[in-house]
Amino acid sequence: MGRDFDDDDNDEEEEDDFEEVLFQGAMFGREPDLKKNPRLVNAARPPVKRMISDGLARRAHMIVLEPAQGRIAIRFVVDGVPYPAGAVPGQRGVAMIQMIKLLAGLNPQERSEPQTGGINAEFDDKKYELMIDTTVLKPGVERLRIRVEDPKVSYLKPSDVGMPENLIKDLREHTNEASGIILACGPPETGVTSLSICALHCVDPYLYSVYNMADVGNRELTNVTDFEPEEGHDLELSLDRLIRREADIIYSGEFQDPSTVQTIFDFADRLCFVGEIRSANPAQAIKQLIEWVGADKVAQHVRGILTQKLIRTLCDDCKQAFRPNPQLKRQLQLDEAVKVLYRAPAPPDPEDVEAPTIEELCEDCDGLPYHGRAACFEFLNMTDGMKEVVSSGADPEAIRKQMHDEKMTTIQRDAVRLVVEGKTSLEEVQRSFRPARKKRAPKRRRR
Template identity: 40%
Template sequence: MIFGFGKKNKEEEDYDDEQDLVMFQGAFSGAEVDFTEHARLVQVGLLRAKELITEGLERRAERIRIEPKGERAVVQLIVDGVGYAGGRLSSKEGMAVTQVLKLVSGLDVKNRKSVQKGGIRAEWDDRKFLVMLESKPLQGGAERLTIDLIDVKNAKYSPQELEFSPAVMEKIRELTSKPGIVIAAGPPGSGTTTTSWAILRGIDSYVFASFCFVDPGHRELGNVSKFDRRSDATLDAELVRLTRMEGNVAYIEPLNDAETLNTAMEHTGRLSIVSEMTARDAPSAVESLCKLSGDPAKVASALKGVFGQKLIRKLCEKCKQPYRPNPKLVQKVGLPEKTQVLYKPPSAEDGADIRVCKRCGGSGYLGRVAMLELIEMTDKMKEVVAAGKGSAEIKQVAREENMLNFKDEGLRLVAEGVTSLEELQRAFRAS
């Protein structure tokens, strides 16, 4: 209280009303923000912006999108990869919220013509969050805002936290134990960066010295050292320096361009290189690498393996419902024959208790787990890749050689009751 005892003044009442709202604690970049210069904007947009972020946090959203559409701004919340409608905003409110969040992140409010990225340190419900945003210009001076909400303490970075199976852990260690390239590949937004990061964290740190060449952002480094990269040096020069330092593993920028890929391949005589790339799935990633480099034989010898991943929602442990599956269905989808019980979210038709589960908010799902596939460069695979074959042939060899694949991984998760058949089907449809 500022004015001491007695009746609360207006300001304090307002404060009480807001106490459950998210608190902003400064720009992630550390930039000092001058609010006085934008007092009007703060007055118009700040409370609405906090309400919106708070709603996202309450509903466990990992992402909020604000997209101007005519007279309105459409708000979408993404919870465990599934989109839900968020609160309504007028186009004016949408713009004010976007601008005020840019301001608090230390971004340039006056610039609406280029993509900007920034973040805000925040606290809500005694937990620390990062509110990371990206503003993208649209036609007519409008902007689309994408906000990622990251629970700092509970964010998952290591293979254990991501619940990688022992088989996957073993593969990571095997593939990174000798020089060569190991990649996580997937479509944008599929968690590729998280998987590539987990591969890096999964490397045996007692044996190998791992270095991160990119800005880790909010990610924890664990046993990985940050490589002090000189701004005027090329990637090639820095990889040479790492080799001289007797480093073993470099985590470098995405291999989405020929220059980065070819540089990385130059160093696979001495280093393990972990990275990521954008591709539909792992077989397509291998095909793209060959096209990008123009030298399939070189890719075949430099590459160790490519992991692909799909994220799948986990059933809520509190409200999931067991049922006995039809044996014909079990056989048809390829589940183990002895499967007696599967699980699914509660539904009123089954006469389940339909009071909304507090833990998952009634969706029946809580959190996600990654299904992984792996293209491993066995002798047969090397042959096919070096010959410049496409993703269909690569997939075929992977199947023949019984490599880790989405279908088996997904069915294992269904059989273990981690997820439902419906969700598995949705995850395959969604990609």
């Protein structure tokens, strides 16, 4: 929207209608000393407060400040879509970045090494955790990101992420064997760890003994016992101890070290492991595992690989119903029982000057007209047919074809489920599979 957050007179009338964020201290035990930086605080704290308040009012889950053509550009990411949200002159933008780092208890002068921290905040009577990280782009130049998290919201159980019952059943059946390996995969920062914990929570804790060997931070694992390895014990000795404790299922965290992965595969006939791997999709995850342990072991021990994609959901207050024609129903392979789908409201006729705008039709979404996101899933099931494909070389295209032929859950197929359930539109599904384009920032929510 081209807003200058360093301008004290900017949008004075609008500021009267919206409260500003309250900073309530740094996270992780850090204690910022604002009194040592009075000039920075006086100059940069007001525009930082306005920027973060503006982002929270627009439902941004991420705010990015990065250099662009001698200025510091600001982007709000709302429901996964980045919107340009203004820019400030270079030196003022650097001061804002330094101020944010100071509020998080970080070193405001450090620009040669990445830093991470957090700020406790409150806005519109709601608590937030603002997770801060910096990336050094070149000596003395950095990008800063603010990830907005609601401490009361978690995505660690199947119901939290809207996992369909058929997928929960598949995961539960695989863990019932108390052997083999189940993995969640995806690129960095796509919720892979949370997804792997969701898979773990598909286990019936009253029938099986479940242990955790990973560092999960402040995430809560329900009915899972933390395991502390004894000093001097390697992974093999620790897994032997767990077997003696009659463990059934182990949450192992991220698969990243080849020797560790090899040991896990060696024990996968006696224990069931649930973990994660950083791969773009299940086919790429299979390829990586084969490089580490070989195709035969992958085919023998992997039970399934899960991934997800988040898609914006339609605003319930302004979405419009329509009847799909027979050709569309055949194309989407919809059941005959499906009579109605939903889409975003059409823009008004430009010739009708009295027609209300989309923004005027719905105050909740301010004309986007999407509000929030839902997950669609993909699950590679290691069937006998898939084992043959993996053993013969695991070509990604062959894996995709096998998944299609066996009608396994794929991202595209599950996205249609969200359309049928009325949660999203066909247009949004098509958009989510295209490269992202920059958009104007959505309007602020009124209190």
